[in-house]
Amino acid sequence: MYDPLFDLPWWGSLLVFIALTQITIAGVTIFLHRNQAHRALDLHPIVSHFFRLWLWMTTGMVTREWVAIHRKHHAKVETEDDPHSPVVKGINKVLWGGVLLYRKEAENQETMNNYGHDTPNDWLERNIYSPWNKVGILILMAIYLTVFGLGLGLLFWIIHMLWIPFWAAGVVNGIGHYWGYRNFEVKDASTNIIPWAFWIGGEELHNNHHTYPSSAKFSVKPWEFDIAWLYIRLMSMVGLAKVRKVAPKPVYDTEKTTCDIDTVKAVIRNRFQIMSRFTRDVLSSVCREELQKADPGDHENRGLLKRARRLLKKAPERLSENSQAQVNQILKKNTTLETVYSMKKKLQDVWQRSATTQDNLLHALEEWCRQAEATGIQALRDFSRKLRTYSLAPA
Numbered sequence: 001m002y003d004p005l006f007d008l009p010w011w012g013s014l015l016v017f018i019a020l021t022q023i024t025i026a027g028v029t030i031f032l033h034r035n036q037a038h039r040a041l042d043l044h045p046i047v048s049h050f051f052r053l054w055l056w057m058t059t060g061m062v063t064r065e066w067v068a069i070h071r072k073h074h075a076k077v078e079t080e081d082d083p084h085s086p087v088v089k090g091i092n093k094v095l096w097g098g099v100l101l102y103r104k105e106a107e108n109q110e111t112m113n114n115y116g117h118d119t120p121n122d123w124l125e126r127n128i129y130s131p132w133n134k135v136g137i138l139i140l141m142a143i144y145l146t147v148f149g150l151g152l153g154l155l156f157w158i159i160h161m162l163w164i165p166f167w168a169a170g171v172v173n174g175i176g177h178y179w180g181y182r183n184f185e186v187k188d189a190s191t192n193i194i195p196w197a198f199w200i201g202g203e204e205l206h207n208n209h210h211t212y213p214s215s216a217k218f219s220v221k222p223w224e225f226d227i228a229w230l231y232i233r234l235m236s237m238v239g240l241a242k243v244r245k246v247a248p249k250p251v252y253d254t255e256k257t258t259c260d261i262d263t264v265k266a267v268i269r270n271r272f273q274i275m276s277r278f279t280r281d282v283l284s285s286v287c288r289e290e291l292q293k294a295d296p297g298d299h300e301n302r303g304l305l306k307r308a309r310r311l312l313k314k315a316p317e318r319l320s321e322n323s324q325a326q327v328n329q330i331l332k333k334n335t336t337l338e339t340v341y342s343m344k345k346k347l348q349d350v351w352q353r354s355a356t357t358q359d360n361l362l363h364a365l366e367e368w369c370r371q372a373e374a375t376g377i378q379a380l381r382d383f384s385r386k387l388r389t390y391s392l393a394p395a
Contacts, residue, residue, distance in 0.1 A: 025168075195224040
Protein backbone atom coordinates (compact mmCIF):
# COMPACT_ATOMS: atom_id res chain seq x y z
CA MET A 1 0.00 0.00 0.00
CA TYR A 2 2.81 2.38 0.88
CA ASP A 3 5.30 1.48 -1.81
CA PRO A 4 6.67 4.66 -3.42
CA LEU A 5 4.83 5.90 -6.48
CA PHE A 6 8.15 6.78 -8.18
CA ASP A 7 11.24 4.62 -8.01
CA LEU A 8 13.73 7.40 -7.31
CA PRO A 9 17.31 6.94 -6.11
CA TRP A 10 18.02 8.32 -2.63
CA TRP A 11 19.60 11.47 -4.03
CA GLY A 12 16.62 12.04 -6.33
CA SER A 13 14.22 11.77 -3.39
CA LEU A 14 16.39 14.20 -1.43
CA LEU A 15 16.39 16.75 -4.27
CA VAL A 16 12.60 16.54 -4.55
CA PHE A 17 12.26 17.01 -0.79
CA ILE A 18 14.59 20.04 -0.81
CA ALA A 19 12.56 21.57 -3.65
CA LEU A 20 9.32 21.09 -1.70
CA THR A 21 10.71 22.71 1.46
CA GLN A 22 12.01 25.61 -0.65
CA ILE A 23 8.52 26.21 -2.02
CA THR A 24 7.30 26.39 1.58
CA ILE A 25 9.91 28.91 2.72
CA ALA A 26 9.30 30.92 -0.46
CA GLY A 27 5.60 31.00 0.43
CA VAL A 28 6.38 32.28 3.92
CA THR A 29 8.88 34.96 2.96
CA ILE A 30 7.33 36.11 -0.33
CA PHE A 31 3.61 35.73 0.32
CA LEU A 32 3.11 36.00 4.09
CA HIS A 33 6.02 38.30 4.90
CA ARG A 34 6.80 40.63 2.01
CA ASN A 35 3.42 40.66 0.28
CA GLN A 36 0.86 40.35 3.07
CA ALA A 37 2.55 41.75 6.18
CA HIS A 38 4.51 44.64 4.61
CA ARG A 39 2.95 45.19 1.17
CA ALA A 40 6.43 45.41 -0.33
CA LEU A 41 5.24 43.78 -3.54
CA ASP A 42 2.06 42.77 -5.34
CA LEU A 43 1.52 39.19 -6.47
CA HIS A 44 -0.61 37.91 -9.33
CA PRO A 45 -3.78 36.24 -7.96
CA ILE A 46 -2.60 32.89 -9.31
CA VAL A 47 0.62 33.12 -7.30
CA SER A 48 -1.19 34.29 -4.16
CA HIS A 49 -3.72 31.47 -4.32
CA PHE A 50 -1.00 28.91 -4.97
CA PHE A 51 0.99 30.01 -1.92
CA ARG A 52 -2.15 30.04 0.25
CA LEU A 53 -2.95 26.48 -0.79
CA TRP A 54 0.62 25.31 -0.39
CA LEU A 55 1.06 26.87 3.05
CA TRP A 56 -2.29 25.41 4.14
CA MET A 57 -0.91 21.96 3.33
CA THR A 58 2.66 22.44 4.58
CA THR A 59 2.30 24.60 7.72
CA GLY A 60 -1.35 24.84 8.75
CA MET A 61 -0.79 28.56 9.36
CA VAL A 62 -3.62 31.03 8.92
CA THR A 63 -2.61 34.10 6.89
CA ARG A 64 -4.36 36.60 9.17
CA GLU A 65 -2.72 35.15 12.28
CA TRP A 66 0.79 35.13 10.83
CA VAL A 67 0.49 38.67 9.48
CA ALA A 68 -1.00 40.08 12.71
CA ILE A 69 1.69 38.52 14.91
CA HIS A 70 4.49 39.72 12.66
CA ARG A 71 3.13 43.27 12.43
CA LYS A 72 2.82 43.38 16.21
CA HIS A 73 6.43 42.20 16.48
CA HIS A 74 7.56 45.24 14.48
CA ALA A 75 5.27 47.62 16.35
CA LYS A 76 6.26 46.38 19.82
CA VAL A 77 9.78 45.10 19.12
CA GLU A 78 11.90 44.24 22.18
CA THR A 79 9.13 45.24 24.61
CA GLU A 80 6.99 43.09 26.90
CA ASP A 81 4.31 43.14 24.19
CA ASP A 82 6.63 41.69 21.53
CA PRO A 83 5.25 38.19 20.82
CA HIS A 84 8.67 36.59 20.43
CA SER A 85 11.58 38.74 21.60
CA PRO A 86 14.63 36.82 22.94
CA VAL A 87 15.67 40.08 24.62
CA VAL A 88 12.56 39.85 26.81
CA LYS A 89 11.72 36.14 26.86
CA GLY A 90 15.20 34.65 26.59
CA ILE A 91 16.91 33.00 23.64
CA ASN A 92 16.10 29.40 24.61
CA LYS A 93 12.39 30.07 24.93
CA VAL A 94 12.22 31.67 21.47
CA LEU A 95 14.66 29.35 19.70
CA TRP A 96 13.15 26.09 20.91
CA GLY A 97 9.61 27.23 21.71
CA GLY A 98 8.94 29.85 19.06
CA VAL A 99 6.00 27.92 17.63
CA LEU A 100 4.37 27.82 21.09
CA LEU A 101 4.74 31.59 21.41
CA TYR A 102 3.15 31.92 17.97
CA ARG A 103 0.17 29.76 18.93
CA LYS A 104 -0.31 31.65 22.19
CA GLU A 105 -0.34 35.02 20.42
CA ALA A 106 -2.69 33.68 17.73
CA GLU A 107 -5.30 33.26 20.47
CA ASN A 108 -5.07 36.96 21.35
CA GLN A 109 -8.12 38.45 19.65
CA GLU A 110 -6.92 42.00 20.30
CA THR A 111 -3.78 41.27 18.28
CA MET A 112 -5.88 39.86 15.44
CA ASN A 113 -8.18 42.91 15.42
CA ASN A 114 -5.41 45.51 15.63
CA TYR A 115 -2.88 44.00 13.24
CA GLY A 116 -4.65 41.43 11.06
CA HIS A 117 -6.39 43.83 8.68
CA ASP A 118 -6.29 43.65 4.88
CA THR A 119 -5.61 39.92 4.69
CA PRO A 120 -7.55 37.40 2.57
CA ASN A 121 -11.16 36.96 3.68
CA ASP A 122 -12.75 35.23 0.70
CA TRP A 123 -14.88 32.07 0.65
CA LEU A 124 -11.83 29.78 0.64
CA GLU A 125 -10.33 31.51 3.66
CA ARG A 126 -13.57 31.54 5.66
CA ASN A 127 -14.71 28.03 4.83
CA ILE A 128 -11.58 25.95 4.22
CA TYR A 129 -8.16 27.46 5.00
CA SER A 130 -8.94 28.98 8.42
CA PRO A 131 -11.45 26.53 9.97
CA TRP A 132 -9.80 23.42 8.50
CA ASN A 133 -6.15 24.45 8.77
CA LYS A 134 -5.13 21.04 10.19
CA VAL A 135 -6.65 19.10 7.28
CA GLY A 136 -4.08 20.43 4.81
CA ILE A 137 -1.12 18.94 6.63
CA LEU A 138 -2.82 15.53 6.64
CA ILE A 139 -3.26 15.82 2.89
CA LEU A 140 0.45 16.58 2.59
CA MET A 141 1.25 13.49 4.66
CA ALA A 142 -0.79 11.37 2.30
CA ILE A 143 1.06 12.86 -0.67
CA TYR A 144 4.46 12.16 0.93
CA LEU A 145 3.52 8.57 1.75
CA THR A 146 2.29 8.05 -1.81
CA VAL A 147 5.33 9.59 -3.50
CA PHE A 148 8.14 8.35 -1.21
CA GLY A 149 6.70 5.28 0.51
CA LEU A 150 6.02 4.70 4.20
CA GLY A 151 9.46 5.05 5.79
CA LEU A 152 11.00 7.86 3.75
CA GLY A 153 7.66 9.58 3.23
CA LEU A 154 6.91 9.76 6.95
CA LEU A 155 10.45 11.00 7.70
CA PHE A 156 10.23 13.72 5.04
CA TRP A 157 6.77 14.76 6.22
CA ILE A 158 7.94 15.15 9.83
CA ILE A 159 10.97 17.20 8.77
CA HIS A 160 8.77 19.35 6.54
CA MET A 161 6.38 19.98 9.46
CA LEU A 162 9.31 21.06 11.64
CA TRP A 163 10.98 23.21 8.97
CA ILE A 164 9.11 26.48 9.49
CA PRO A 165 8.60 26.15 13.27
CA PHE A 166 12.35 25.70 13.75
CA TRP A 167 13.94 27.89 11.07
CA ALA A 168 11.41 30.72 11.00
CA ALA A 169 9.74 30.79 14.42
CA GLY A 170 12.90 29.66 16.22
CA VAL A 171 16.06 30.64 14.38
CA VAL A 172 14.97 33.85 12.63
CA ASN A 173 12.87 35.20 15.51
CA GLY A 174 15.38 34.03 18.11
CA ILE A 175 18.94 34.16 16.79
CA GLY A 176 17.90 37.03 14.48
CA HIS A 177 17.60 39.20 17.61
CA TYR A 178 20.45 37.66 19.55
CA TRP A 179 23.56 36.88 17.50
CA GLY A 180 25.01 37.93 14.14
CA TYR A 181 26.32 41.02 12.41
CA ARG A 182 24.58 44.37 11.92
CA ASN A 183 24.75 46.59 8.87
CA PHE A 184 22.60 49.23 10.56
CA GLU A 185 22.40 50.40 14.16
CA VAL A 186 18.62 50.50 14.49
CA LYS A 187 17.09 50.77 17.95
CA ASP A 188 16.11 47.10 18.21
CA ALA A 189 18.49 44.15 18.57
CA SER A 190 17.93 42.66 15.09
CA THR A 191 20.90 40.98 13.43
CA ASN A 192 21.83 39.41 10.12
CA ILE A 193 22.56 35.81 11.06
CA ILE A 194 24.80 35.09 8.05
CA PRO A 195 25.01 36.72 4.58
CA TRP A 196 23.53 33.73 2.76
CA ALA A 197 21.20 30.91 3.84
CA PHE A 198 19.08 29.76 0.90
CA TRP A 199 17.21 27.26 3.08
CA ILE A 200 15.48 30.11 4.95
CA GLY A 201 14.82 32.26 1.91
CA GLY A 202 16.63 35.49 2.77
CA GLU A 203 15.04 35.73 6.23
CA GLU A 204 18.53 35.41 7.67
CA LEU A 205 19.10 39.08 6.74
CA HIS A 206 16.95 40.22 9.65
CA ASN A 207 18.76 43.45 10.56
CA ASN A 208 18.40 44.65 6.97
CA HIS A 209 14.69 43.84 7.12
CA HIS A 210 14.13 45.71 10.39
CA THR A 211 15.91 48.71 8.92
CA TYR A 212 13.80 48.68 5.75
CA PRO A 213 10.69 46.63 6.63
CA SER A 214 8.77 47.69 3.51
CA SER A 215 11.56 46.65 1.12
CA ALA A 216 10.90 43.63 -1.08
CA LYS A 217 14.64 42.95 -1.17
CA PHE A 218 16.40 41.95 2.05
CA SER A 219 20.02 42.02 0.88
CA VAL A 220 21.81 45.39 0.83
CA LYS A 221 25.52 44.54 0.61
CA PRO A 222 27.17 43.08 -2.52
CA TRP A 223 28.19 39.90 -0.66
CA GLU A 224 24.69 39.20 0.71
CA PHE A 225 22.36 36.85 -1.12
CA ASP A 226 18.58 36.93 -0.75
CA ILE A 227 17.33 33.94 -2.72
CA ALA A 228 13.71 35.06 -2.43
CA TRP A 229 14.65 38.27 -4.25
CA LEU A 230 15.84 36.08 -7.13
CA TYR A 231 12.43 34.39 -7.19
CA ILE A 232 10.69 37.77 -7.09
CA ARG A 233 12.75 39.11 -9.98
CA LEU A 234 11.98 36.02 -12.06
CA MET A 235 8.26 36.36 -11.33
CA SER A 236 8.42 40.07 -12.17
CA MET A 237 9.89 39.28 -15.58
CA VAL A 238 6.82 37.23 -16.50
CA GLY A 239 4.24 39.54 -14.92
CA LEU A 240 3.52 37.46 -11.81
CA ALA A 241 4.89 40.01 -9.32
CA LYS A 242 5.32 43.76 -9.09
CA VAL A 243 7.83 45.26 -6.68
CA ARG A 244 6.47 48.28 -4.83
CA LYS A 245 9.49 49.31 -2.79
CA VAL A 246 13.13 48.47 -2.12
CA ALA A 247 15.74 50.05 0.12
CA PRO A 248 17.09 53.31 -1.33
CA LYS A 249 20.51 53.50 -2.93
CA PRO A 250 22.64 56.63 -2.45
CA VAL A 251 23.09 58.87 -5.48
CA TYR A 252 25.96 61.37 -5.60
CA ASP A 253 26.41 64.59 -7.57
CA THR A 254 30.14 65.19 -7.41
CA GLU A 255 29.70 68.73 -8.73
CA LYS A 256 27.77 69.84 -5.63
CA THR A 257 29.69 71.69 -2.94
CA THR A 258 26.78 73.08 -0.92
CA CYS A 259 23.61 71.56 0.50
CA ASP A 260 20.21 72.23 -1.04
CA ILE A 261 16.67 70.90 -0.58
CA ASP A 262 17.54 67.96 -2.82
CA THR A 263 20.41 67.12 -0.46
CA VAL A 264 18.10 67.24 2.55
CA LYS A 265 15.61 64.84 0.96
CA ALA A 266 18.37 62.48 -0.13
CA VAL A 267 20.03 62.51 3.31
CA ILE A 268 16.77 61.73 5.09
CA ARG A 269 15.97 58.95 2.63
CA ASN A 270 19.44 57.41 3.00
CA ARG A 271 19.89 58.12 6.71
CA PHE A 272 20.57 54.52 7.73
CA GLN A 273 23.27 54.06 5.08
CA ILE A 274 24.70 57.43 6.08
CA MET A 275 25.03 56.40 9.71
CA SER A 276 26.57 53.10 8.64
CA ARG A 277 29.08 55.06 6.54
CA PHE A 278 29.72 57.41 9.48
CA THR A 279 30.62 54.41 11.64
CA ARG A 280 32.97 53.04 8.99
CA ASP A 281 34.57 56.22 7.65
CA VAL A 282 34.62 58.41 10.75
CA LEU A 283 34.24 56.47 13.99
CA SER A 284 36.35 53.48 12.99
CA SER A 285 38.97 55.66 11.34
CA VAL A 286 39.33 57.99 14.32
CA CYS A 287 39.38 55.05 16.78
CA ARG A 288 42.28 53.50 14.86
CA GLU A 289 44.17 56.79 14.75
CA GLU A 290 43.69 57.42 18.48
CA LEU A 291 44.81 53.88 19.30
CA GLN A 292 47.97 54.36 17.22
CA LYS A 293 48.72 57.60 19.08
CA ALA A 294 48.05 56.16 22.55
CA ASP A 295 50.91 55.55 25.00
CA PRO A 296 51.88 51.85 24.69
CA GLY A 297 52.29 51.71 28.46
CA ASP A 298 48.81 53.06 29.23
CA HIS A 299 47.02 49.72 29.13
CA GLU A 300 43.76 51.06 30.59
CA ASN A 301 43.42 53.75 27.93
CA ARG A 302 44.37 51.37 25.12
CA GLY A 303 41.81 48.86 26.37
CA LEU A 304 39.10 51.53 26.29
CA LEU A 305 40.11 52.63 22.79
CA LYS A 306 39.96 49.04 21.53
CA ARG A 307 36.35 48.84 22.75
CA ALA A 308 35.47 52.34 21.59
CA ARG A 309 34.25 51.53 18.07
CA ARG A 310 31.94 48.73 19.23
CA LEU A 311 30.45 50.88 21.99
CA LEU A 312 30.24 54.25 20.26
CA LYS A 313 28.40 52.93 17.21
CA LYS A 314 25.51 51.54 19.26
CA ALA A 315 22.28 53.42 19.86
CA PRO A 316 22.34 54.71 23.50
CA GLU A 317 19.17 52.78 24.36
CA ARG A 318 20.96 49.51 23.48
CA LEU A 319 23.82 50.12 25.90
CA SER A 320 23.86 48.38 29.26
CA GLU A 321 24.61 50.41 32.38
CA ASN A 322 28.19 49.12 32.38
CA SER A 323 28.65 49.88 28.66
CA GLN A 324 27.29 53.39 29.12
CA ALA A 325 29.78 53.94 31.94
CA GLN A 326 32.59 52.84 29.61
CA VAL A 327 31.34 55.22 26.91
CA ASN A 328 31.39 58.09 29.40
CA GLN A 329 34.92 57.14 30.44
CA ILE A 330 36.12 56.99 26.82
CA LEU A 331 34.65 60.39 25.97
CA LYS A 332 36.05 61.95 29.14
CA LYS A 333 39.58 60.78 28.35
CA ASN A 334 39.60 61.50 24.61
CA THR A 335 38.43 64.87 23.31
CA THR A 336 38.69 63.82 19.65
CA LEU A 337 36.31 60.89 20.15
CA GLU A 338 34.06 63.12 22.24
CA THR A 339 33.84 65.52 19.30
CA VAL A 340 33.12 62.72 16.82
CA TYR A 341 30.47 61.20 19.08
CA SER A 342 28.85 64.58 19.58
CA MET A 343 28.76 65.16 15.81
CA LYS A 344 27.18 61.75 15.33
CA LYS A 345 24.33 62.65 17.67
CA LYS A 346 23.92 66.06 16.05
CA LEU A 347 23.67 64.47 12.61
CA GLN A 348 20.97 62.07 13.81
CA ASP A 349 19.13 65.03 15.30
CA VAL A 350 18.88 66.63 11.85
CA TRP A 351 16.40 64.04 10.53
CA GLN A 352 14.69 63.48 13.87
CA ARG A 353 13.22 66.98 13.71
CA SER A 354 9.80 65.89 12.48
CA ALA A 355 8.00 69.14 13.21
CA THR A 356 10.09 71.50 11.12
CA THR A 357 10.23 72.91 7.60
CA GLN A 358 12.53 71.83 4.81
CA ASP A 359 14.26 75.21 5.01
CA ASN A 360 15.01 74.62 8.69
CA LEU A 361 16.30 71.14 7.92
CA LEU A 362 18.49 72.57 5.19
CA HIS A 363 19.89 75.15 7.58
CA ALA A 364 20.53 72.43 10.21
CA LEU A 365 22.31 70.20 7.70
CA GLU A 366 24.46 73.02 6.35
CA GLU A 367 25.32 74.05 9.92
CA TRP A 368 26.29 70.46 10.73
CA CYS A 369 28.63 70.37 7.73
CA ARG A 370 30.17 73.69 8.74
CA GLN A 371 30.79 72.47 12.30
CA ALA A 372 32.17 69.12 11.09
CA GLU A 373 34.68 70.82 8.81
CA ALA A 374 35.64 73.29 11.56
CA THR A 375 36.66 70.51 13.97
CA GLY A 376 39.93 69.95 12.16
CA ILE A 377 39.33 66.18 12.17
CA GLN A 378 40.11 65.00 8.65
CA ALA A 379 37.67 62.08 8.68
CA LEU A 380 34.84 64.45 9.62
CA ARG A 381 35.87 66.92 6.94
CA ASP A 382 35.87 64.22 4.25
CA PHE A 383 32.53 62.86 5.44
CA SER A 384 30.96 66.33 5.38
CA ARG A 385 32.12 67.00 1.83
CA LYS A 386 30.72 63.65 0.73
CA LEU A 387 27.44 64.41 2.49
CA ARG A 388 27.00 67.59 0.46
CA THR A 389 27.03 65.55 -2.75
CA TYR A 390 24.00 63.39 -1.84
CA SER A 391 21.23 63.75 -4.38
CA LEU A 392 17.93 62.18 -5.38
CA ALA A 393 17.86 59.71 -8.23
CA PRO A 394 16.53 61.21 -11.48
CA ALA A 395 12.80 60.64 -11.98
